[in-house]
Amino acid sequence: MLTLRDVWVEYGDRIILERVDLDVTAGSFVSIVGPSGAGKSTLLRVILGQEQATRGSIMLDGAPLPPECGPDRGVVFQRYSVFPHLTVLGNVVFGLECAEAPLFARLFGSRRKAAEAQAAEMLAAVGLGDSLHLYPAQMSGGMQQRLAIAQALIKRPRILLLDEPFGALDPGIRADMHALITRLWQQYDLTVIMVTHDIREAFSLGTRVLALDKRRHDPHAPHRFGATAVYDLPLDKKKASSESPAAQAGAAA
């Protein structure tokens, strides 16, 4: 479904990513891991359309990706994903309003009722059914991330991109969020690409783990070589949860 061919990303003479080839099939859950500065988030932003690849082609369903973000790719960042001036319900309804009301991005009357009902249903699915009228500042970090997920899913994106979505959460909350995202992934038949620095999380959630790192290293000019996928491990999802420690050892070797 998503195809990257020979993608390079360079900032000036700094090469971040080199020769990235990737095929993501529909319905897969791809975890991207790697050391800091290996270009995990850069790769995600390139797929998102927030940044452009210097070279190479990126195709979504056979068509080249437009050079800016669009509703076909949803995203949840680690922070700042939700709008602080909108209520929980308003945050989710916003996505529907943009499509249906091009001029004012606001819906009224029965169309607003319908959009709110749809949004409330999605919020119930992420466990925020009781918090519809709170502002994000009144909620915990975990609740804000639940909201960010609901906000993205209301648009039914072809791909959901997660940039360290649970990195700032407590371990207990994080486990809840793992269960939630796995359930949503199955329920809504999502295709997910998740960047994380937590290897356990990568293996327990993903159907495929991609490790980014530099293949070559020039000690005198470390910036001249970019990172690429050094490991690409497909996991059988059923077995993945029980065998994750073994797979983890394999990745570390």
Place this chain on the structure above:
Amino acid sequence: MRWVNRQIGRRQGFVLGALPIALLALVYVVLSAQRHALNPSDKILPLPSGMASALWGMMQQPDALTGKLVFWADTLASLQRLGLGLGIATLMALLVGLVLGVLPPLRATLGPLVTGIAVIPPIALLPILFIALGLGETAKVALIVIGIAPVMIRDIAGHVAALPREQIVKAQTLGAGSWQIMLRVALPQAMPRLLVALRLALGPAWVFLISAEAIASDVGLGYRIFLVRRYLSMDVIIPYVAWIALLAIAMDYAATRISRAAFPWAHPSASGAGH
């Protein structure tokens, strides 16, 4: 207990805040009484009773020429100019600041112009305004607008441009275009900041108003102060200055209350929220 840890309660704070003001008033009254003991017709430090009767006269007696009550005519004229100036400047700050903050091509086009205008001392432009617009109301309002609008525009533009990039990206993944992002993401988040910018602009706005009225006017609080200066009428000047201070405080207070009432999300601690 260390002074940095001492919390002041509401009533205690009121007493502490009133203390220096009362002290200052007391010092004034003592000095004024001393001068009047030496010279009963002293004009430099009028007694409170003198100021009260002078102000009462301005409020009660119609002006010989216009037939209007001087104090109220002055207040109305000044507030009208100030309100127009503040209103136009606020509207400009919102429109131009929003556009500059959200749209990089327009920021590149108009940014240097706004910065250029902002560094010109507005009073230096007053002769140009008087020549171009005449000595009427337009020039005075224009001085206030030119004086405060560029700073407000830059403040709003900076605030909007500093919105987290993640929010703008997120809005696009939700299907929003430039216009929708401006309307639904940037504009509402600029509003509380606009009220802050307005409050900070109140001081300069009064300065430009009084300056314009002092130089060319026939009515207004600033005009009156500079007019009666010729007769050393401190008994009019001091109440007028106090009245200006009172009006400025009331405006500042109103802007704060409006912000809290209209944008509760921007004041999370005030609304008693938080888990």
